[in-house]
Amino acid sequence: MAADSSAVEIGEDRSLLLVDDDEAFLKRLAKAMEKRGFAVETAGSVAAGTAIATARPPAFAVVDLRLEDGNGLDVVERLRETRPDARVVVLTGYGAIATAVAAVKIGATDYLSKPADATDITNALLAREEELPPPPENPMSADRVRWEHIQRVYELCDRNVSETARRLNMHRRTLQRILAKRSPK
Template sequence: MAELDQAVAGLADRSLLVLDDDAALRTRLGRALEQRGFDVRLAGSVAEALDSVRGSPPAHAVLDMRLDDGTGLRVVQAVRDARPEARVVMLTGYGNIATAVAAVKAGAVDYLAKPADADDVVRALLAMGAAPAPPENPMSADRVRWEHIQRVYELCGHNVSETARRLSMHRRTLQRILAKRAPR
């Protein structure tokens, strides 16, 4: 942790925007990143984050993907337009390959699943061109299956019957899978 703190201390601009609609997570993550040396601003909605970016574009941003008033992708674009060199990390509790690709295309440098450790967030923000290290605990086979089903479901416009047909799965089985939480 000391080496991460030193790396943050060496940054010319330590401004950081944290966007999340979960107040407890936003506050906890903001405090943890502040303790590591960042100058943190908090936002609880897309509108609040866009106002913050217009007022003073941050050098770094940690953004939630899905919020009540929109998607974090809008904020990624606003940050990148205002400050092209900004480093943006996306956080989500609904991780899937399609949204990860969309985040990276929009300009995010990394995509982390919630709950993300503050040290992992700092590592992602500071990784300069280096390939990320392989995960310590990769997704289970059940999680990979669930992610694939979620991606096909999104691509089919949340149509259960069409998704079941494309996956060669019974509709009721698919409904049961969709009703459950994501496996670890």
């Protein structure tokens, strides 16, 4: 498999761990990644993913953030302990800046929001570290960026509305109305 200027080759070790509790998505992604030359192993839980990361640490991993039995970042941490050179992409349907920062801090190579297709995931796994990723096709709106910031501060304040409002310098009731609404697109 030849590499273009923006990607690295898969290399000798083609092992890929996919961890997701959505069984249908996991099967589709596994099949697509096998077609792209990866040797895929799947896990449907934090426990199974951690066990594989311990016994047979892969060169690549795609880990869902929220799993039924816990947080996918536990799998990322275990993989970093057993194989520091692994390239890990955290994938989630609950995209938030705070979780993206946490994922990258513990060693994830990249962070993608669902729905991400096999091409997006492959590009993230094989991207050269020194190159910047291409700009997003659909960047977040200004309203969404504001909402993400408010959510991050709210989480950092342990979901305390009064403390969050004080730190954001806004009225508590205004903050409550913002928090009660769905996230903007």
